[in-house]
Amino acid sequence: MAFRKRALHLALAAALTGTAALTGCAKNEGSSSSPSPGSSAPPASSASEEAGAGFALGEQPLEFSFYGHYDWYTMPPWGEDLATKWIKENKKVNVVPVSSGGNAKQKMSTMIVSGELPDVIWMERGADVEKLRSEGMLVPFDDYLDKYPNLKKWAGESTLDMLRSPDGKIYQFPNWYTTQPNGNSGYLVNKKIYEELGSPSLETTDDLYAYLRQVKESYPDVVPFEVGQGAEGIDILTSAFAENRPYLYSSLHMLAVPSGDRLTSVFADPVFRETLQLANKLYREKLMTQDAFTQKLEQVEQKVVTGKIAVYAASSPTEFGSKGNAALSSEDPSAGYIIVWPIHKAGLDRNKIFPGDYKQLGWNVSVITKAAKDPEAIFAFLDWFTGPEGQRTIMWGPEGLYWEGTDDEEAPLFTDKFTSDPQGRDELMNSTVNFQWNGNTVYVDRSKTKFESTLPPEKRNWETRWQTEITWKTQYNTTEFVNLAPAGDSDEGIISQSVIEIYEKAKAKAVIGAKSEDEVLAVLDQAEKDAQKAGYDRLLEYKTNKWRDNLKMLNP
């Protein structure tokens, strides 16, 4: 059987060298030789060479491939809805989708190893972008920024500076960036129950506790305090115990509490400890969702929509809240939901309580890869897309349908059809929601509120009303804390993963496992010990340094 063995060796060797050739070239010279799927863009040199003029969108055709790096993201076909059809016809832009197929991580790996990157990747800020950048796969925007007006104008200098990579250049085009506070985080209150119980004061944590007890006595089948999926409401509650303290600090996303000029352990944070003690008390006295850590989102939704909760704290309670408000008030005009001013611990200033936070950089970014034949043309398009005309078109469709003309601030003037045909409008917005890659928060919000303010109060949108009255006023700017997370495969990343595990377990144990408030503290002390053993100090050091870098960029 010796000959078979030799043959096997041979074939194996051949296979290895074959793949070696492949993987070797993947590093990046590949990008020029292997065109990305569907990017038979304009004649390559044309636009970028004539640097002074820039790319005139709409005059030359532009085609590029677009990949959304999320399991759940599927780009709809371009040009089949009203908005993108208009863009395709009038701006001569065609976007070819590259689907993640529900497997973003693996899809991306295969694209990297085969050297077949798409022209544009839409993804989270942070470690992944930085990896692509440091391997030289991305195109910097610095040369284009001054040539195209919108991003620079709407995002502002400090946001752009925060987007810079360690080499000082900008590679990321932000999405839903903003210069003004926004967000929905807060406390939703069941109006009917509240009024039936005599509309008691609901300002301090003591008020809240008393109210929840009252609810439990009078409404046995109602969950007094709904905390949502994964007990998110407990996070929100931390904001009540200190001024100027967004819950972000002690949430999974940061796990570091600023104290002076350093970031410190979350397990030792008095605010976090006090919050968990209260949560534990609420759990033991059955004033809080008993399924807090196990329920699925649909169970939360069902409770909110059917009015089976008295108070609901969440980072976006308006989502189920507006559905619930519509459902409840249609059956009984006195029923529905209201949002209350954030709860605070007695003695604190209620105007310095921030149950939510926002970041100037917004949510995620688009990057242009070196596979793109004409990156400047793509940038020109993205810049147009984030500008007033692009935003109007993708949010509310082409001119002449739901809006006609603009005011002096370029906000669209909505037509009667906008209010009279909510169904068609929703359908349009549904069909374009997956194209909102470069959302311009300030422009869109301003246009929306301008319009709402012209309506009589009863016609105003429930969600917009509470946003302008409460939630936008009570969100904290946490831009200085972005990008604190280390790369997953770095030493700090490994520590971070261990600390997250310790945190998740400790939180669940403290809330639903502990039999007394002292036991809560014991659980947290043990977690602190375990975390230190896992190297938490080193992680905090890393995060502190990142934070200081951010501060330097924000306040040069």
Next chain:
Amino acid sequence: MDISGRRKNETAYAKPGPARRFLKQWDIQLMALPAMLFVFVFSYIPMYGVLTAFQDYSLFRGFLGSPWVGFKHFEAFFHAPVFWDVMRNTLVISSLKLLIGFPAPILLALMLNEVRSRIFKRTVQTISYLPHFLSWVIVAGFVSSLLSTDNGSLNLLLQKLNWIEEPINFLSMPEYFWSILVATGVWKEIGFASIVYLAAIAGVDPHLYEAASIDGAGKPRQMFSITLPSIVPVVVVFLILAIGNLLNAGFEDILLLASNPILRDVSDVIDTYVYRIGIENSRYSYATAAGLFKAVISVGLLAGANYWARRSGNSLW
């Protein structure tokens, strides 16, 4: 069935040299060799990927460009503080699944075999395999609303029967988790897994039952002394494969049913742990090392099971 008897003539082949013998049996080699070539191309050529367990593999550098690091990732895996907990959970959960989940479909098949009414039989058969097609997300949704503390059907039932006073938080209590997991798994796969045993039972000679009932053997006797022995070869082969799979305690089911971190002490198995630590943080080599460790142990278990089964004459090789 006398297996040793039917193979007597094969010693006749043993005389000429190997090459001659090989050519002489070209017809049966033609059945096996093309398939083996196929296995070689699609399974063995890509297998160099397991070596990335000994590298700090980087997508950008490729297989040849990534640095070799020896057993670094294996050491990290073995020295993880939760390693022994994870191993224990893996073995306990999969042993429970084996102990209950393995015989359950056999029992179902045996019971279906006793049903005379064809309509009833086919209906139950078809219905019992439905849950296999429900995704774990949907199943977990059902389980969590069934076991929920507020208005969960099970709690309501137990309260009505006055067995409990306060609702039990089933999905947050470590002591219930293994039972819930195993029960859900059995329920989901029992019908689908029983199909192959039904196929095996279809091969039983009906005359055997007639003879037995003339001898006065009752239904239960027939089930255990005719039907069951006839499907033993199939059962043994599946048992060997199941033992080889002991380190695969489950993944999606655990991920979705053990959403409360408080359960992690009892719910975390190799696959869920590696998923959180390795895949989610793009530590490819770490995940590969854990996978390789699992594969080595699995093949060892399989070989052990096969050795044991050889005595019954139903081994894989």
Next chain:
Amino acid sequence: MKLSTGDRVFVAAIYIALAIVGFTAFYPFWNAAVVSFNSGADTLKGGITFWPRAFTLENYRVVFEDARLIDGFVISILRTLVGTACSIAATAVFAYGMTKKELIGRKAYMVACIVTMYFSGGLIPSYLLIRELGLMNSFWVMVVPGLISVWNMIVFRTFFAGLPAGLEESAKIDGCSNWGILVRIVLPLSGPVLATLSLFTAVYHWNDWFAPSIYITNADLLPIQTKLQQILNSNIMHEQLAQMDSSASSHMGRMRSVTTKSLSMATMMVATVPILCVYPFVQKYFVKGVLIGSLKE
């Protein structure tokens, strides 16, 4: 056949047990079907059990909104038929060869096959291989790599080995070749196992959405499962968004009468009902005595 009292009790117990198994298996599926025909907003109120309360086809309308779903359906059926037929044929032949004790290298082949059940190089080497073989974006990428299933081979082999030895011997005396025996004697007697493994393989081909999502970028070639997965995924988008950035979620939020739950139920029904219909046909082959009848011939 007369039954004794003991047998009666025994049989009755079995019927009861089976009825319980049947009901617990049936109810969740039925409930899923009911929810898929109920208005999403109404389902949210809870209490939907055996019958829809606010009947609607809206959920299905949303699923079928994408016209290309029909193409996906055709691709899926083709893939399932071709993939199952090819794989079962190739694997059955392989398995029959492996039953021959005189086969040189039999043990090595077996061990080599079993190793592949546990050791795999992972996605990236496979991807590079498929690419080198020119199978990317081809219908055959859904058929060829899965042609030989080791698991199926083992099951086939076990069943083939259980066939009465006398049949083969007499055929051999009649001058039948090994291939002749396989085609004329072994396969015709293997109805149940052929049916079973065909079902398993068909289910695998029908359900597999992962491989196409990696190897096929041409939307016209995607099977229905991959497309349904995409529909489902983009519908959970909003849920995902809410946890990422509240500004993005407030802008990208949408109001629909369809909820994630009702849509996922409808999607699941579309995805599973066609393959569910296969099983009743398979059961036809589970008839006892096939073997004996042919023995007497």
